[in-house]
Amino acid sequence: MSHRRRPAVRGGRPLLALLLSAFFLVGVCAATGIAWDPLSAGAAGSRSAPAADVPWSAGPGDAPGPASSPPATPPPTKGAAAKGNPKGATDTGAERPTGALPFDMPQPAALRSGEAGKKLVFAHYFTPYPLSLDNAGADNDYYTRNYLNPDGESGKHGKYGGLLRDRPLPVAPKSGDWEFANLQQEVRTARAAGIDGFTLDLLSLSGKNWDRSNLLMAAARSVDPAFKIMLMPDMTSLKTDDPGVLAGAIATLADASSAHRLPDGRLVVSPFKAEEKSVAWWTEVIGILKAEHGIRTAFVPLFLDFGAHSGEFAPISHGFSEWGSRSYVGQESSTRDVQRAHGMGKIWMQPVSVQDARPNQGIYDEAGNTATLRATWTRAIEDGADWVQLTTWNDYSEGSQFAPSLHNGHAYLDLTSYYLTKFKTGSWPKIVRDTVYLSARTQFAHADPTGDQSLVMSLRKGSAPPRDRVEVLSFLTGPGVVRTTVGSAQDSHEAPAGIHSELLPLKAGTSAAHVVRGGKATAKVELPYRADHTVEVQDLQYYAATSGREP
Numbered sequence: 194m195s196h197r198r199r200p201a202v203r204g205g206r207p208l209l210a211l212l213l214s215a216f217f218l219v220g221v222c223a224a225t226g227i228a229w230d231p232l233s234a235g236a237a238g239s240r241s242a243p244a245a246d247v248p249w250s251a252g253p254g255d256a257p258g259p260a261s262s263p264p265a266t267p268p269p270t271k272g273a274a275a276k277g278n279p280k281g282a283t284d285t286g287a288e289r290p291t292g293a294l295p296f297d298m299p300q301p302a303a304l305r306s307g308e309a310g311k312k313l314v315f316a317h318y319f320t321p322y323p324l325s326l327d328n329a330g331a332d333n334d335y336y337t338r339n340y341l342n343p344d345g346e347s348g349k350h351g352k353y354g355g356l357l358r359d360r361p362l363p364v365a366p367k368s369g370d371w372e373f374a375n376l377q378q379e380v381r382t383a384r385a386a387g388i389d390g391f392t393l394d395l396l397s398l399s400g401k402n403w404d405r406s407n408l409l410m411a412a413a414r415s416v417d418p419a420f421k422i423m424l425m426p427d428m429t430s431l432k433t434d435d436p437g438v439l440a441g442a443i444a445t446l447a448d449a450s451s452a453h454r455l456p457d458g459r460l461v462v463s464p465f466k467a468e469e470k471s472v473a474w475w476t477e478v479i480g481i482l483k484a485e486h487g488i489r490t491a492f493v494p495l496f497l498d499f500g501a502h503s504g505e506f507a508p509i510s511h512g513f514s515e516w517g518s519r520s521y522v523g524q525e526s527s528t529r530d531v532q533r534a535h536g537m538g539k540i541w542m543q544p545v546s547v548q549d550a551r552p553n554q555g556i557y558d559e560a561g562n563t564a565t566l567r568a569t570w571t572r573a574i575e576d577g578a579d580w581v582q583l584t585t586w587n588d589y590s591e592g593s594q595f596a597p598s599l600h601n602g603h604a605y606l607d608l609t610s611y612y613l614t615k616f617k618t619g620s621w622p623k624i625v626r627d628t629v630y631l632s633a634r635t636q637f638a639h640a641d642p643t644g645d646q647s648l649v650m651s652l653r654k655g656s657a658p659p660r661d662r663v664e665v666l667s668f669l670t671g672p673g674v675v676r677t678t679v680g681s682a683q684d685s686h687e688a689p690a691g692i693h694s695e696l697l698p699l700k701a702g703t704s705a706a707h708v709v710r711g712g713k714a715t716a717k718v719e720l721p722y723r724a725d726h727t728v729e730v731q732d733l734q735y736y737a738a739t740s741g742r743e744p
C-alpha cells in the first residue's frame with residue numbers, strides 16, 4: 194500500500210476542501226524559497242516536507258521577522274496550544290530512569306555487536322522540528338505561539354487549525370551553543386532507546402535546514418562515534434536536476450565520520466522517493482561521487498511505489514525501502530516486499546510507524562491506538578527485514594513522531610524499545626516489572642470543530658475505519674487486575690502475564706489505569722488530557738502515557 198495517496202474529501206465540505214487545497218498548492222510558504230510546480234503537484238496528500246505540494250513553514254531561522262521574538266504580552270492561546278502542559282513536563286536529557294521499561298534494556302554495545310549489530314534501526318530525522326526553534330521557554334516559544342496556535346505566523350495556518358497538534362517535549366533554555374546542545378540531547382535519547390542512528394532528510398542544500406543537517410552530523414560524532422547518520426536526499430523537496438550538485442552536497446556531508454558506511458567503507462545513500470529521478474540520473478550521481486570525490490556508494494533507494502520500480506533500480510542498488518502505510522490494516526504486503534528484495538539479493542529497510550495525521554494536508558490514517566506501532570514492528574521482525582526505519586523521529590506536521598513529545602511523553606519510544614530488542618537479538622525480552630501504556634484521542638473521530646478551521650482531515654483510502662477507543666496496553670510479570678477510569682466510567686478487567694491490549698469506549702474526561710495484584714497497586718498511569726465532544730480545532734492524533742515514567 195503506497196503511503197502517498199490523494200485524500201478522499203470528507204463529507205459536508207467537498208467544494209470548500211478542494212478550493213482550499215488548490216489555494217495552498219499555489220500559495221507556498223515564502224520561507225521555503227521554492228516555487229510551486231504544477232507538473233509535480235500530483236503528490237498532494239504526501240509527506241509534509243517543504244515541497245511545492247504542501248503548506249509548510251521553515252520556522253524563525255529561515256523567515257526572520259517580528260514573529261521570531263516573543264511578544265511582550267502573550268496572546269490568548271487556541272487549538273493545541275490551549276491544552277498547555279498540565280503536568281509541567283520537560284525533557285532534561287537525563288539518562289533513562291531505572292524502571293522506565295517493563296524489561297531490562299541491553300546496553301548499546303550489546304545491541305551493536307554480533308548478530309544484533311547486523312540488524313540496524315534508524316529513525317527518520319526531519320530538520321524543521323528540533324527540540325527548540327528559538328531557545329525560549331515553552332510557555333511562549335515559537336512552537337507555542339506560531340505552530341500550535343491557529344493564529345500563529347500571522348494566521349497563515351488558521352485554515353487547518355494551526356500547523357501542528359504536538360511538539361517536542363519542552364526543554365529549558367540553554368546558554369552557549371544551544372542548538373548544538375539540543376541536537377546532542379536528541380542523539381543521546383535515540384541511543385538510549387537502542388536506535389543505531391538517524392536517516393537524515395536532506396530538504397535543501399542551503400539555508401537553515403542544510404545548516405542543521407551539518408550540525409547534526411557533528412553532534413552525533415561528539416556524543417557517540419558509533420551513532421550513524423544515513424543520508425536521505427529528499428527528492429520531493431530538492432529541486433536540482435544537476436547530478437553533480439547533489440553529488441557535491443553528499444560528499445560534503447560524507448566528510449563527517451558520523452556518515453553511515455557499510456563495513457567495506459561504502460557510503461550509504463538512501464534517497465526519499467528515488468523514482469523522482471531516472472536510473473540513468475542516479476547512475477551519474479554515483480559515478481561522480483566515485484570519480485570526483487573518491488566515494489564508493491551503497492545505494493538504498495526508498496520508493497513510494499516499490500513494486501513499480503524495484504526491477505529497474507536493482508542493478509545499481511545495494512538494497513531497497515518503501516515509506517509504507519500508517520494504519521494497522523494491510524501490513525501483510527510488507528511480507529511480499531521483503532521477499533522480493535531478498536530474492537534479488539538486496540537488503541530491505543522496513544518502515545515502522547506510530548500514526549499519521551496531517552492537518553495541513555487534510556488527511557489522516559486510523560492508527561488504532563498502538564495497533565499500528567505493534568503491527569509494523571511485528572512485520573519487520575517476522576518477515577526478516579535487515580534494517581528498520583522509524584517513520585518518523587520528529588515530523589510533527591505528520592503527527593508521526595517517536596521522539597519524546599508534549600502529548601506522548603516517552604511512551605511510544607519506550608514501547609518501541611521492547612520490539613527493537615527482539616528485532617536485534619532474536620529473543621523477546623523478559624518482562625520483569627509491571628508497566629501499563631494508556632492511549633486515546635482527546636476528541637471523537639467525527640467531531641466537527643467549532644472554530645474557524647475550514648480544512649478538516651478525512652480518512653485516507655485503505656485505512657482502518659475510525660474508532661473511538663481508549664487502549665490499556667499492559668506488560669505484566671504475572672496475571673493481575675487492571676482497574677480503569679475513562680471519564681465517569683470505572684471498570685476492571687483481568688489481564689494475563691505478558692502483553693495484553695484492552696479496548697474501552699472513549700468518554701468525555703480524562704483516563705487512568707492501575708494494576709492490582711495481591712491487593713496492592715503495582716503500576717499506575719494517567720492520561721491528563723481531557724477528551725471532549727465539542728472541540729474548537731480538529732486533532733486526530735492519539736495521546737499516550739506510560740506508568741514507567743513520572744507524570
